Structure formats: C-alpha cells, structure tokens
Amino acid sequence: MSDRVSRRGFLAAAGVVGLTAADAAAFGRRRRACLPQPCPPGPWPPPGPGLRVRQNANALTPGQLDSLRRGVAAMKALPDTDPRGWRFQANVHWTTGSPSNPLFNQCQHGTLHFLSWHRAYLYFFERILRAQSGDPTLCLPYWDWAADPALPAAYRLPGDASNPLWHPGRTVNDGSPLQPEDVSGVGGALAATAYPGPFGFNRLLEGNPHGTVHGAVGGDMGSVPTAARDPVFWLHHGNVDRLWDVWLGQGGRANPADAAWLDRTFPFADESGATVQARVGDYMSSARLGYRYDNAPPSGAAVAVATAVAEAAPAPPRVVARSAADGPPEKAESKPLGFAVERVRVKPVDPAARQALDARPAAGAGRVYVRVEGVSAAAAPSGVRYGVYLNAPADALPGPDRLRYHVGTINFFGKTRAELKLPGHGHAGHAGAAGGTFDETFDATAVVARLRQAGRWDPDALDVVIMPVATVPVGGTAEATQGRAAADLKAADVRYQRVSVLQQ
Numbered sequence: 001m002s003d004r005v006s007r008r009g010f011l012a013a014a015g016v017v018g019l020t021a022a023d024a025a026a027f028g029r030r031r032r033a034c035l036p037q038p039c040p041p042g043p044w045p046p047p048g049p050g051l052r053v054r055q056n057a058n059a060l061t062p063g064q065l066d067s068l069r070r071g072v073a074a075m076k077a078l079p080d081t082d083p084r085g086w087r088f089q090a091n092v093h094w095t096t097g098s099p100s101n102p103l104f105n106q107c108q109h110g111t112l113h114f115l116s117w118h119r120a121y122l123y124f125f126e127r128i129l130r131a132q133s134g135d136p137t138l139c140l141p142y143w144d145w146a147a148d149p150a151l152p153a154a155y156r157l158p159g160d161a162s163n164p165l166w167h168p169g170r171t172v173n174d175g176s177p178l179q180p181e182d183v184s185g186v187g188g189a190l191a192a193t194a195y196p197g198p199f200g201f202n203r204l205l206e207g208n209p210h211g212t213v214h215g216a217v218g219g220d221m222g223s224v225p226t227a228a229r230d231p232v233f234w235l236h237h238g239n240v241d242r243l244w245d246v247w248l249g250q251g252g253r254a255n256p257a258d259a260a261w262l263d264r265t266f267p268f269a270d271e272s273g274a275t276v277q278a279r280v281g282d283y284m285s286s287a288r289l290g291y292r293y294d295n296a297p298p299s300g301a302a303v304a305v306a307t308a309v310a311e312a313a314p315a316p317p318r319v320v321a322r323s324a325a326d327g328p329p330e331k332a333e334s335k336p337l338g339f340a341v342e343r344v345r346v347k348p349v350d351p352a353a354r355q356a357l358d359a360r361p362a363a364g365a366g367r368v369y370v371r372v373e374g375v376s377a378a379a380a381p382s383g384v385r386y387g388v389y390l391n392a393p394a395d396a397l398p399g400p401d402r403l404r405y406h407v408g409t410i411n412f413f414g415k416t417r418a419e420l421k422l423p424g425h426g427h428a429g430h431a432g433a434a435g436g437t438f439d440e441t442f443d444a445t446a447v448v449a450r451l452r453q454a455g456r457w458d459p460d461a462l463d464v465v466i467m468p469v470a471t472v473p474v475g476g477t478a479e480a481t482q483g484r485a486a487a488d489l490k491a492a493d494v495r496y497q498r499v500s501v502l503q504q
C-alpha cells in the first residue's frame with residue numbers, strides 16, 4: 001500500500017482488523033470528548049493521506065533516504081537542551097549522568113510497558129524527525145534482522161561522520177551479520193498467545209531478539225544509558241514495534257485490557273518541543289496512530305479493546321534437575337563465564353524427578369525449561385552474548401549443528417549489576433534484581449523432543465552448555481573475534497550461579 005491511500009482505502013485496510021467506519025466516527029467523538037484528558041496528538045484517525053507506511057530500510061528510495069538523513073542531521077544540529085534535539089531524545093530513553101529533565105530516564109524494560117512505552121517513544125520521535133526533515137511523507141524505517149542479518153547499508157556506508165546514520169563503535173559496522181542465536185527467539189515470541197507473563201509475548205520479545213540484538217550491534221547500542229544515541233536504535237525498535245502488529249495479526253491474541261494498565265501515562269516531547277502526555281491505551285493500535293508496516297496488518301481498534309484472551313493459569317513448572325545442591329541461588333558459588341565453553345552437568349533432584357524426566361510426555365503436555373540462575377555482569381560486553389544449549393555434543397558446537405541444541409541466548413541489555421539495582425527501572429520480574437543478578441528461563445521443549453527422537457535423551461546424562469556468541473568480523477578469523485571479545489569480557493566480569501531444568 002502506498003502512502004497515498006484514499007480515506008476509503010484506509011477504512012478498508014483497517015477493516016482487516018475490525019476498525020469500522022462507526023469505530024472511526026466514535027474515535028472522532030472520543031477525541032473531542034476526552035479533552036483535557038491526555039489525548040493522542042494529531043488527527044485521529046488520520047485524514048487525507050490515510051495510513052503512512054513504515055518501510056524496510058533496505059527498500060527506501062534514494063529520495064526517502066535523503067529525507068531520513070536530512071531529518072537526523074537536523075536533529076543532531078539542535079542543542080542538547082532542545083526537546084527536539086538528538087541528544088535530548090536519546091536522554092528520554094536513559095542518560096549516563098543524573099537526569100536534568102523530567103522527561104529523561106523513562107525507558108521501560110522488564111515491565112508490561114516494554115512494547116507500549118517504546119511505541120509511543122517512536123511515535124513522537126518520528127513526528128519530530130518528519131518535521132525536521134521537511135518531508136511530510138517521512139516515516140521511520142525498520143531493520144528486519146531475522147530476514148537481513150547484516151545492518152542495512154545506509155547505516156554503515158559511508159562509514160564516517162558525513163553519514164548522519166553512521167555511528168562509531170558498533171561491532172556490525174563492517175557488515176558482519178548477526179548470529180542465528182540473536183534472533184532465534186522471534187518464532188517462540190510470536191507463538192505466545194498471551195501478552196503478559198514470563199512466557200508472554202511482551203517479555204519473550206524483549207529478551208531475544210530485542211536485547212540480544214542490542215548486544216550484538218554493540219557500542220552505544222549495547223548499553224541502556226547510551227542506546228538511543230545510535231540511529232540504529234530507531235531502526236531496531238521499528239522492527240520490534242512491527243512484530244507487535246505481526247503478533248496481533250495472527251489472530252487469537254489481544255493486548256491487556258486492564259484499565260490501570262491502559263490509563264498509565266508517560267510524558268514525551270512533540271514536534272513543537274511541547275510536553276505531551278501519552279496515555280498507553282491510545283497507543284495500542286498502529287492504525288489509530290496513522291501508520292502501518294509494509295508487510296504487516298495494521299493493528300486496529302477491535303484488537304485494542306478486546307478482552308484479554310482467557311488462559312487457564314498453568315501449574316507452575318517444578319525443578320527436576322539442578323547443577324548444584326537445592327537452596328537459594330545466592331548461596332550457590334558464583335562462577336565466571338569467559339570466552340570458553342562452559343559445560344554444566346545437571347542431575348535429577350530426586351527419584352520422582354528422574355522418573356518425570358524419563359517419562360514420555362503426552363502430546364501437548366510436559367514443557368521443559370532450562371533456567372540459568374544468578375547471572376550478572378559488571379558491564380554489558382560489547383558484541384558478546386551467551387548461547388545456551390542442551391545436551392550438545394562437543395563436535396556440534398563450532399558449526400551450525402549447534403542450533404539443534406540451542407534453547408536461548410543470554411543478553412545483558414539493561415541487566416548489568418548497576419542497572420538491576422536502579423530504582424524504578426522496572427526489573428521487579430527478575431529474581432535477585434536487588435542483588436544485581438538475574439535468571440534467564442528458556443523453553444527447551446522442542447530440543448528435548450528432538451533429543452528423544454534421536455534416542456539421545458538420558459535423565460542421568462544431562463548437561464547444559466553456556467557458550468559465548470560473538471559477531472565475527474567480515475574477513476576476520478576466530479582468533480581476531482576472540483581477541484576483540486577478550487578485553488571486553490574481562491571488564492564485563494560475567495558470572496552465573498546455577499543451572500536448573502524445570503518441567504511442567
């Protein structure tokens with residue numbers, strides 16, 4: 001669909017997800033009625049051009065790319081104190097110093113507002129960028145990392161300050177691709193039927209691919225306080241936002257309908273530099289905000305107001321195997337993780353657990369999880385994350401065969417010891433957050449099924465491999481990769497305490 005769709009076209013497109021003319025009229029009334037309550041700024045639904053289209057960055061025309069570069073350069077030229085300026089906008093996410101403006105240090109990670117806050121953040125950033133570019137048709141592009149693992153060329157070439165989209169310090173500036181482990185979580189996140197919860201869409205997507213890609217890009221992107229200084233931030237979150245529409249578009253999924261959640265407001269700056277209050281409930285639908293993605297259905301009103309999909313609370317999984325004696329993980333010894341393969345033996349915790357691990361589960365039952373506990377890092381290692389693999393033979397690890405055993409990837413975005421201790425940064429969901437450690441739980445059911453099928457599932461011979469995953473420089477060697485990572489990992493001081501296997 002082009003930018004220039006008629007109003008009728010807009011309604012037809014929105015109708016895919018249930019936005020009718022009556023809904024649209026109701027929105028118009030609502031907009032007038034809700035003043036002076038927080039309102040979505042701008043026309044709602046959008047007049048004239050209909051839905052704007054956010055495109056794949058690799059599909060931008062030279063003219064669109066010019067507009068994008070012009071807008072970014074103009075924002076960078078504004079003073080840091082200007083709410084429309086590049087650094088001010090980055091500071092809205094988080095700052096390195098103490099926040100000097102009430103709009104700063106707001107990003108939501110580890111909370112139910114991960115997707116909603118970042119959508120509103122992108123929405124206002126896009127309005128500023130559009131105004132600064134002087135091109136009323138400008139839209140934020142996205143980087144579909146799962147389809148195109150190399151950073152879009154416009155963001156790395158020319159590779160110097162003459163290109164407003166280039167940024168120094170990224171490990172992917174040479175065009176080296178992300179590793180499969182960085183985006184392996186996309187399928188599992190899209191398959192989630194619930195929005196909230198530890199295995200809900202919001203949380204799964206935040207870990208892998210969102211956090212893993214932050215780490216894989218490296219440099220400023222690898223660390224929360226500096227991430228939004230890199231133009232890739234907006235490209236990356238465009239894709240995260242797009243996947244939210246893809247998730248809803250599958251059907252059978254709904255955003256939270258909880259009134260307190262929907263009524264939460266966050267302040268942002270708009271294109272005039274004025275502070276606006278964004279009510280979360282007004283950011284549930286991309287169609288309502290006037291945009292859609294080039295390859296995803298726009299999320300519409302019916303989805304936003306739907307009652308949450310009822311899901312019977314499943315019995316919590318129980319620990320059936322563990323690497324160390326039972327007890328709180330903080331009592332377990334903390335072990336360093338470096339640039340070597342860490343193979344951790346896990347043993348059934350008791351005879352009943354052994355039996356449960358041995359029994360072939362009924363179809364659709366018996367989910368198995370691998371949990372790495374008490375993980376911590378002093379700093380986010382640039383360009384290094386850790387892959388976690390179940391019962392992977394040593395000879396499979398160097399090659400692509402390792403992916404058959406891969407259950408998940410540990411990233412450190414927003415999860416360094418210091419960041420986990422920050423008040424109000426929303427890591428309440430992480431056990432041990434107060435102590436600066438976190439747990440990472442991965443669904444290993446598919447890997448277990450494969451192991452069973454291959455006759456390689458033995459409850460008495462279980463192990464979990466934790467292995468660094470690094471970006472390999474173009475034309476680089478294993479030695480060069482290791483060399484680049486080694487100094488980084490030394491400063492990062494990555495540690496873990498225990499590995500558990502859980503079954504449901």
Ligand SMILES: [Cu+2]
Pocket residue numbers: 210214227237
């Ligand atoms: Cu992010």
